[in-house]
Amino acid sequence: MTVVSLTVNGKPVSRDVEDRTLLVYFLREDLNLTGTHIGCDTSQCGACVVHLDGRAVKACTLFAVQANGAHVTTIEGLAKDGALHPVQEAFRDNHGLQCGFCTPGMIMTAVDMIRRVPASELDRARIRHELEGNICRCTGYHNIVSSIEDAAKRINGTGKERAA
Amino acid sequence: MIPYAFTYRRAKSLDDAEAMLAASPDAKLLAGGQTLIPALKMRLANPSELIDIAALEALRFLAVRDRVVVVGAGARHHEVATSPEVRRAIPALAELAGSIGDPAVRQMGTLGGSLANNDPAADYPAAVLALDATIKTNRREIRAGDFFTGMFATALEEREIVTEVRFPVPERAGYAKFANPASRYAMAGVFVAKAGPAVRVAVTGAAPCVFRIPAMEAALAKNFSPDALEDIEVDPGEMNSDLHGSAEYRAHLVGVMARRAVETALR
Ligand SMILES: Cc1cc2nc3c(=O)[nH]c(=O)nc-3n(C[C@H](O)[C@H](O)[C@H](O)COP(=O)(O)OP(=O)(O)OC[C@H]3O[C@@H](n4cnc5c(N)ncnc54)[C@H](O)[C@@H]3O)c2cc1C
Ligand code: FES
Ligand code: FES
Numbered sequence: 001m002t003v004v005s006l007t008v009n010g011k012p013v014s015r016d017v018e019d020r021t022l023l024v025y026f027l028r029e030d031l032n033l034t035g036t037h038i039g040c041d042t043s044q045c046g047a048c049v050v051h052l053d054g055r056a057v058k059a060c061t062l063f064a065v066q067a068n069g070a071h072v073t074t075i076e077g078l079a080k081d082g083a084l085h086p087v088q089e090a091f092r093d094n095h096g097l098q099c100g101f102c103t104p105g106m107i108m109t110a111v112d113m114i115r116r117v118p119a120s121e122l123d124r125a126r127i128r129h130e131l132e133g134n135i136c137r138c139t140g141y142h143n144i145v146s147s148i149e150d151a152a153k154r155i156n157g158t159g160k161e162r163a164a
Numbered sequence: 165m166i167p168y169a170f171t172y173r174r175a176k177s178l179d180d181a182e183a184m185l186a187a188s189p190d191a192k193l194l195a196g197g198q199t200l201i202p203a204l205k206m207r208l209a210n211p212s213e214l215i216d217i218a219a220l221e222a223l224r225f226l227a228v229r230d231r232v233v234v235v236g237a238g239a240r241h242h243e244v245a246t247s248p249e250v251r252r253a254i255p256a257l258a259e260l261a262g263s264i265g266d267p268a269v270r271q272m273g274t275l276g277g278s279l280a281n282n283d284p285a286a287d288y289p290a291a292v293l294a295l296d297a298t299i300k301t302n303r304r305e306i307r308a309g310d311f312f313t314g315m316f317a318t319a320l321e322e323r324e325i326v327t328e329v330r331f332p333v334p335e336r337a338g339y340a341k342f343a344n345p346a347s348r349y350a351m352a353g354v355f356v357a358k359a360g361p362a363v364r365v366a367v368t369g370a371a372p373c374v375f376r377i378p379a380m381e382a383a384l385a386k387n388f389s390p391d392a393l394e395d396i397e398v399d400p401g402e403m404n405s406d407l408h409g410s411a412e413y414r415a416h417l418v419g420v421m422a423r424r425a426v427e428t429a430l431r
Contacts, residue, residue: 018169019171019214020169020170020204022201022205042202043202043269044346044347046268056268056271057272058269058272060165061198063172063214065172066194066216068174113267130267132266132348133267133268134266
């Protein structure tokens, strides 16, 4: 067992966990943050994507002890003061989800993508390429791509300049 | 999906990691975890300890010195893919790193982990072999040609740690892979590099271990163009056959990917 201390969605948390505890189980079972989903056993579906010190990673392929001292953001941490994050708004407005199982991972991947990829390069083809690690069984991806395209515009302004 | 129990330790330095490995014969290094953790979840491995080297700054660098791209073993795929220095010196290497898995895998996975694992379908081994890179460890230097010894097998000894890889900058290089649509691992990936009069062609994904094709190298040394490869047959006898594709299919793909890699190198 190891005492793991990290910041989750801005709040410091500390728990004694078994070293073999995957971050996704730590979030879901120890912290009751069940927005982070588990969709596969093979690290391929992306339903579990969270941000570790700002980078999108698969919480099913990371032990909680590896995140000791780090900042983790989950889907529950995106909305601020009751207002949805622009990516969440865009998914709602563009019908970017059906059953919603893949949606937390899609949104966490999208937030990372919009931060990382220059606005001028983030066209529909690039968005699809960037979604290679996120599987959706419902939507056929079309509206997910539209949601991310729309969200990038909201965040980056016209798409030419990036908001600070 | 719960691994066998183990003890986790974070190494503070390379020496610290070596000492931890020496003290515990069943310990294993943990870098990005993108290969090891899926294996642990399947209970395919049962190490007593995991020694985390991901935070070691000494392994996390990228530099171009005297026409050599030097990449620390701890450099993540995303860092290699987006490094302006690597993009300028060996664009094909940056492209290759950017084609590994998906963004989340690339933001965790490392060069050292990929080489130590030597998955038959991994991308980096093709670049290391075609560019005639040198792998530096905590003990010695190993030439690419001596490093990859078989399926999931390398020349690394017990407790040997990859610290950096030196890629000589070629005149031209190109990488083309036909990715498995689910994992993005190579079904066949070909890296072609031209350095002076010599051309090296390395193939990954198609056989149990990365390999070179001397007939293609000789043809390209005479005429560095996709047409030079037109009549070269790849022997399916040495190819993998599995649910993703037959040996004949892979042999055909190798030819197609080799021509595409040359086209990319000429751009
Ligand atoms: C969904 C998915 C898709 C993927 N797709 C691809 C792909 O398309 N192409 C591809 O090439 N790879 C792919 N990978 C694998 C990925 O590139 C891994 O990051 C890489 O193979 C291992 O690097 P790591 O840092 O994660 O190593 P780890 O998983 O941490 O370690 C792997 C092995 O290497 C050892 N090791 C680690 N570092 C060192 C070192 N410095 N010295 C000696 N031994 C060391 C460990 O002990 C372990 O045995 C994929 C992985 C996933 C989960
Ligand atoms: S649950 Fe993590 S990738 Fe599927
Ligand atoms: S909305 Fe159902 S899996 Fe994506």
